[in-house]
Amino acid sequence: MRAVLGTLLIGVAFGFSLSQMGFASWDELHAMFTFTQPRLLLSFITAVIVLAVAWRVIACFSAPRWSPRPIHPGTLAGGALFGVGWALSGACPAIVLVQLGEGQLAALWTLAGIVAGNGLYSAVHRRYFRWTTGSCVER
Amino acid sequence: MSYWAWWQGGVVLAGVMVLHWLVLGRMMGVSGRYTALIDRWRAPPPSEAEEALTAEELSAALRELTAAEFGEGALEAPLEPAAPAPVSAAPLSLGTHALFFGALVAGGLLSAVLGAGWTPSFAVRGAGLTTLVEGRPWLTPLLLGGGGVLVGFGTRMAAGCTSGHGLCGTSRLQPGSLLATAAFFAAGVGTSFLLQRWL
Numbered sequence: 469m470r471a472v473l474g475t476l477l478i479g480v481a482f483g484f485s486l487s488q489m490g491f492a493s494w495d496e497l498h499a500m501f502t503f504t505q506p507r508l509l510l511s512f513i514t515a516v517i518v519l520a521v522a523w524r525v526i527a528c529f530s531a532p533r534w535s536p537r538p539i540h541p542g543t544l545a546g547g548a549l550f551g552v553g554w555a556l557s558g559a560c561p562a563i564v565l566v567q568l569g570e571g572q573l574a575a576l577w578t579l580a581g582i583v584a585g586n587g588l589y590s591a592v593h594r595r596y597f598r599w600t601t602g603s604c605v606e607r
Numbered sequence: 608m609s610y611w612a613w614w615q616g617g618v619v620l621a622g623v624m625v626l627h628w629l630v631l632g633r634m635m636g637v638s639g640r641y642t643a644l645i646d647r648w649r650a651p652p653p654s655e656a657e658e659a660l661t662a663e664e665l666s667a668a669l670r671e672l673t674a675a676e677f678g679e680g681a682l683e684a685p686l687e688p689a690a691p692a693p694v695s696a697a698p699l700s701l702g703t704h705a706l707f708f709g710a711l712v713a714g715g716l717l718s719a720v721l722g723a724g725w726t727p728s729f730a731v732r733g734a735g736l737t738t739l740v741e742g743r744p745w746l747t748p749l750l751l752g753g754g755g756v757l758v759g760f761g762t763r764m765a766a767g768c769t770s771g772h773g774l775c776g777t778s779r780l781q782p783g784s785l786l787a788t789a790a791f792f793a794a795g796v797g798t799s800f801l802l803q804r805w806l
Contacts, residue, residue, distance in 0.1 A: 472706065474626075474630035475631065475703055478623060478627050479707045479710020479711050482710075482711060483711035483713065483718070484715070485620060485714070486620075487718035487722075488610060488616070488722075489611050489616035489620070493733055494735055494736040495734055495735045495736070496610070498802070503796075507610065507612075507613045510613035510614075511613045511615075511616035511620065512617070512620075514613065514614055515616075515618070515778075516621075516774060519775065520779075534779060536781060537771075537784045539782050539786050540766070540783065542765055542766065543765050543766075543787050543790070544786055544790050545765075545790075546762065546765025546766070546787065546790075547786065547788070547790030547791040548761070548791065548794040549761030550762050550765060551790060551793065551795040551798065552754075552761075552795070552797075553757025553758035553760075553761060554754070554769075557753075558736065559751075559754070559755070559758065560768050560769045561637040561640075561762055561768045561770075562637040564758075565715065567715065568712050569711065569715025569716040570716065570718065570725075571716075571725050571726055572727075573727055574729050574730070574731050574747060577747065577748045577755065578751045578755035579755065580755065581755020581756040581759060583645060584756055585755060585757060585760035585761070585763070586759035586760070586762070586763045587645050588759070588760055589764050590649075590763065593763075593764075
């Protein structure tokens with residue numbers, strides 16, 4: 469129950485915040501990447517700094533087992549491909565869903581692309597690559 | 608519409624990440640949820656029976672077998688204290704991932720309803736994107752769909768996206784996250800400056 473309610477509330481809060489920040493707007497994202505409007509970049513940096521402090525505080529009260537995120541052969545290339553795709557489509561994996569919620573139905577193209585790209589990578593990886601990528605969510 | 612101030616957005620975003628950890632016991636990672644959903648959809652877990660066995664049932668079955676093999680006396684031997692289970696050992700169900708995705712959509716919808724109003728349409732939004740695709744309707748699926756493929760491929764290859772690497776990984780100074788974030792940001796900047804030539 470806690471997991472269901474938590475997932476629901478955190479998801480709504482996350483989607484609402486991203487939308488209110490302007491992260492779901494192609495123009496705002498483009499303005500961030502071309503340094504014409506510093507707001508989103510400053511928000512991002514602020515979030516990282518607040519989080520760095522928060523993790524320290526949490527680690528004082530408990531011994532959290534956070535998964536390490538090491539560099540592997542796909543880190544650089546994967547990140548770069550993602551960056552190109554983000555700038556073109558104006559969406560990262562969370563944003564595309566927020567855009568759909570906002571009523572930007574053209575983002576269905578983006579969502580289809582992300583699902584296809586994710587599945588495609590798993591096929592390519594099995595066929596050609598030999599490293600372990602780990603995962604964002606420990607499953 | 609006016610957006611949140613930079614400090615407001617930053618603090619709220621960080622708060623959501625911390626809540627995700629505190630309430631759900633794992634770091635936020637949206638691309639990992641896509642991977643989980645897609646893998647489960649392509650290859651559903653083979654057996655429900657093994658997962659259905661609870662810890663108590665397993666323990667009882669083991670005790671029964673032990674007693675049968677070594678006699679009841681063997682069960683009186685002191686047991687090693689069980690190691691605490693890792694917080695995120697249990698895989699999330701498909702439904703949980705789907706619920707999170709649905710909640711993200713609901714968050715965007717709520718924001719639109721409370722803001723400028725919810726007026727769904729297939730037309731691209733934003734002056735920049737509109738300029739790019741003006742007179743070239745075939746460019747919309749190419750730009751959004753093609754960009755999406757790169758996002759899906761790249762985030763799975765790098766094992767993380769803006770949330771897992773960009774926010775939660777960099778703030779813990781994880782080397783993989785720092786490199787991935789530097790890479791996607793640099794690529795985003797480069798691509799956007801290239802796009803600027805057509806705007």
